Amino acid sequence: MLTLGGQLVDLSLVKLLHDADDVRSVEGGTPGERVAVIEFLLAICYASGTYPDSSEQWPAWVDQKDALRPAAKWLAQRPEEEIWDLFHPVEPLGQNSLLAPFLDEHGAGPAQLVIERVGDYNQFFDHHHLEHPSPLPVAQAFRAMLTQHVYGPAGRARISGKKTLGDTITNLAATRLGTRIRVIALGESLGETLRLNLAPVRGPAGELNRTWTDGKERRGFKTKPGGRAVTGPADLHSYLGRSILLRPTRTGEHVDRVLLGAGELLALANEHLQDAVYAKKADGTSKPLWASATRAVWREAHALYAAVAEARSTTGGNDGGTLYRRLALFPAQDVAPEPGQQPARRVDLWAVGLVAKQTTAIAWVDGVFPFAPGLEAxxxxxxxxxxxxxxxxxxxxxxxxxxxxxxxxxxxxxxxxxxxxxxxxxxxxxxxxxxxxxxxxxxxxxxxxxxxxxxxxxxxxxxxxxxxxxxxxxxxxxxxxxxxxxxxxxxxxxxxxxxxxxxxxxxxxxxx
Structure with a gap:
């Protein structure tokens, strides 16, 4: 998907967006990895200005099969000074080059990059397995890096703050989706899936977070920072939830060493949780639906349909301000489909979460729930x-x-x-x-x-x-x-x- 030394962008990523309606879906070893890749593609679309102008336009825009081609064109025409190289010495894609002086001495084996292989994220414990030098293929390392940014659990990084960038680099906060269920609307193709999940933007779209040292000012690691304001959806979907640096093998085909520490903290508002559905906690308060080891996702599926039904029945009008309100903007069928017949339009709601016990990732949970406009009741x-x-x-x-x-x-x-x-x-x-x-x-x-x-x-x-x-x-x-x-x-x-x-x-x- 990405260049490894010199060229701007591998045409496969440009082609993926250009021909997104000919691709069924993205692949990944886990549900979280697939979500992370979709998040990255959404960020590119927002950064390129590829999204509907308004909620009113959104239903028709979803059906425009060439609507993502401006994103492919934008990606293909990035200026030379804007580097998209996973192993660039100054601006490595998705990474923090400030870690470079410490990588060889303080890094770990590439297994540390893969959420499911780390074990307890309180990594001051004995983690000999993370020293295993078995290289990780570049494409797999890239997807694992995106997954860490999006789903990385809370804990204590094994990196030394005193010997690297500062004491708080060890403080691994749970990343943006690490504590809740993410719901993605799935269409018949990757193109339709991306369009279903691209929302109108009220204000600036924000900039893509290509690398730690370029663009906006980011946190330091001497003291614990507050969450920074989100500049727009491109920023939200590409934020760097971990400080990561990858070392390539001599051939550049694998990653053989990784350094991983705390990343950015965001100050999130309701507008940044457009896919969230809310469930009650034991104390009676509500929070976005979370992954549970004892309560499967399907047991809460009714909350998704309730959110759409509520939006469709709102008497004051539907502003399309959430995923479910936008789904309610699709015209309802006049009559239900005949038994055994597919509805005129079908969208699957894919719910994904990471179950963690304190600081240990346990399992991915997910569920796919069918939806058709007008059948939500x-x-x-x-x-x-x-x-x-x-x-x-x-x-x-x-x-x-x-x-x-x-x-x-x-x-x-x-x-x-x-x-x-x-x-x-x-x-x-x-x-x-x-x-x-x-x-x-x-x-x-x-x-x-x-x-x-x-x-x-x-x-x-x-x-x-x-x-x-x-x-x-x-x-x-x-x-x-x-x-x-x-x-x-x-x-x-x-x-x-x-x-x-x-x-x-x-x-x-x-x-x-």
Whole structure:
């Protein structure tokens, strides 16, 4: 994608934007890597002035298949003094050349660049694995660098502040998307995807952050800085969330050493969170939806549809100020599609987040949820009820596990209780198995199938599978009277819960 020494820009990146409607999507080893590449392309589009003039124009602009070619032309015509070289000694693309005097002595192996390979981001611990010298191909290193800028977790960098640029270079703040779910609207091609996510700009578009030492004044590392103001969307989507410097091998085809420290801090406002949906925390306050190791993204999908439905029903007019308000600007279908037929327009909402436990990256989570203009109310109903049904089944499984435990362990030690109950708890398998039926529920709703009939079928599928998982958890019980009593108590409790008055109507009387 990029030049490595002398030329301006590799034509492949220019060609990618020029022919974006002939490309299905960008590739990446993880969902976060794909998001990071899309963020970089969005930044180029904004910096080149390639975006719709107004919210009113946006729906028609999304369908203009040549609308991104000005960005390709802008990129191809960058002046010679504007360097786009990953390994330039003064202005390395996306990096901080001020780290150069320290790279050889204080750098680590290229594994440090890859979020999933670092481990604990409190890197003052023993991190011998980061010294591994195995080189990283340049293209992979570039994508990993973009991912660090966007998703890097908080922690303490292993770089020495006293021996390099200052004490606070060790203070790794969570980068812009590291603490929340990012939602990207996906079209049928890369070109449509970029246009769907390019918003009208109220004010300056800002400048692309090509390198640390060019353009705007950036933070120092002697004291902890405040967040700097965002100058526009080009700045936002390309900000340098880490101070990074890469060392190439002699051939220039690989990266063999990396130095990584704290990067920029931004002062973000609501206008910089146009794709965010909000969820309540345990204390009752709200914050942008975050990635969770225990709560899958699909369980909150209804929040996406609610945001569009709210925008479409606003009586004071729709200003197109968020992704969901712009999606509501697409004309609604007069009638729902015939069962089995694709809607006139379809957009998939792709939600991506990084699960981190304190300073350790755990896993990427993502989910793709279909959307069609005018069907948001149906989709909201299906996703909300689908989540509610799954939640209730999980609660029934928990109570069933408790019923079995109370029979098997009549006089337990309090310290052993949780581990003992876990022996009969099938909720983990239930949540893992429910995503596929949920995806099918949403797909069928988008294709015009009857929502209530789809929910009924979904409820039976989920509850039947859950009862089977429970039975399999009970199978190891001894074949004696106590084991039989525990097995019967657990299955009976599960069935009673699903047939109770408080159960979702789709569940009652369906399982026996």
């Amino acid at each position: 149906r989709l909201y109903l299906a996703s909300y009820r689908g989540s509610e049904i799954a939640e209730f089944v999980a609660s029934a499984l928990s109570k069933a596990a408790y019923a079995a435990w109370s029979v098997v362990y009549p006089n337990p030690k309090p310290s052993d209780k949780n581990a003992q109950i876990a022996r009969f708890d099938a909720r983990g398998r239930h949540w893992e198995a429910t995503r596929e039926p949920f995806d099918l529920l949403m797909e069928e709703t988008t294709l015009g199938e009857d929502v209530h009939a789809c929910l009924q079928e979904y409820a039976v599928t989920v509850a039947t599978a859950a009862r089977r998982f429970l039975a399999e958890c009970l199978d190891p019980l001894p074949r004696n009277s106590q084991g039989a009593k525990a097995r019967a108590a657990a299955l009976r409790k599960f069935d009673v819960e699903l047939d109770s008055a408080k159960a979702p109507t789709e569940l009652r009387g369906e399982i026996s």
